[in-house]
Amino acid sequence: MARSAKRARNLFPRSGHDHAQCVSHALGAAAALCARAGQRLTPLRQRVLELVWSSHQPVGAYAILERLREDGRSAAPPTVYRALEFLLEQGLVHRIETLNAFVGCAQPGNGHLVQFLICRKCGAAAEVEDRRVVEAIGRSAAERGFALEGRVIELSGLCEHCHGGRRHEGSRAHAG
């Protein structure tokens, strides 16, 4: 299934990781996807995407707005929200409901059904796509006669770097 390579990816990158590469990878993928979809990744939209990717912590719309103004642009809330709306539609960013904030999509173009792990200490949000979770939720909804359309699954806690590296309590997994 060629999944093992993907699992090796760092969910919560270490603070020392090469973040410039995260950004350039995301921007490259976005450009490719928009080109394929016939959508216009304008300079403004690209810049907003870049700002969303400025870290692995979800970013608020007004934080993005400030940064745009620091760029010297004239920008107002709709400037940011419209760009974000576009990026959400293209699947390039996700909205984190519990934070009213936005984070770059780690696997754009996958048509994925994702969950988020959100560390309350470092603030980072990791995108996870666990088939078993998606299936359990799908079954749960179906059994109750509910025609499922959208899923918001946001899990808070402490990431691997923020809780002393102790392994979880209760399940058998080796990981890493």
Added chain:
Amino acid sequence: MARSAKRARNLFPRSGHDHAQCVSHALGAAAALCARAGQRLTPLRQRVLELVWSSHQPVGAYAILERLREDGRSAAPPTVYRALEFLLEQGLVHRIETLNAFVGCAQPGNGHLVQFLICRKCGAAAEVEDRRVVEAIGRSAAERGFALEGRVIELSGLCEHCHGGRRHEGSRAHAG
């Protein structure tokens, strides 16, 4: 065990159901729980709880505020938010993140880990507690070295009453 009786409960009550009973049941359970916990369910808090329970649709804080004012009370946003904070702490109401709104807890005092099914047509939110979903999520987090603390699981779609009674269709879904 002894779950089957509970499963018979209507997730999404019919429009014709006896809602007064939902409310009085909720208020009674709340009074009992607060008494046991040594917490004060003041008239204001009780009234806010009653307003949250005014339907099975999540209610916004400002809608509650208006109703309080219609009661003749002097009320301001903090009035409502403080009461809601109390009710959330006691597990008597839930916050629906995707709606910025609040809904009564169907099973208070259970220490439950719940999911919500939210109908985009009728607006009702049903509280679900599916062990398999909770377990799948717990395993997913644990395998990734994430110390799970909080779960927000909000599923949108059409409830049994709003999609013609058809049973689910394989649950194909959109990207995020």
Added chain:
DNA sequence: GCGAAGATGATATATTATAACGTATCTGTT
């Protein structure tokens, strides 16, 4: 009744998000 803790009142403001309308830019066609 007294003092401390808790709850509410009241004012102000912060934060997040959208409506509405005008202008500019891009795209495809002639």
Added chain:
DNA sequence: AACAGATACGTTATAATATATCATCTTCGC
């Protein structure tokens, strides 16, 4: 190149949601 329609962006105003702060009142244990 000129045009027309569609799309994107600028701008102003305002809506919707949430919290900070301090004063007052109530309740509870003593």
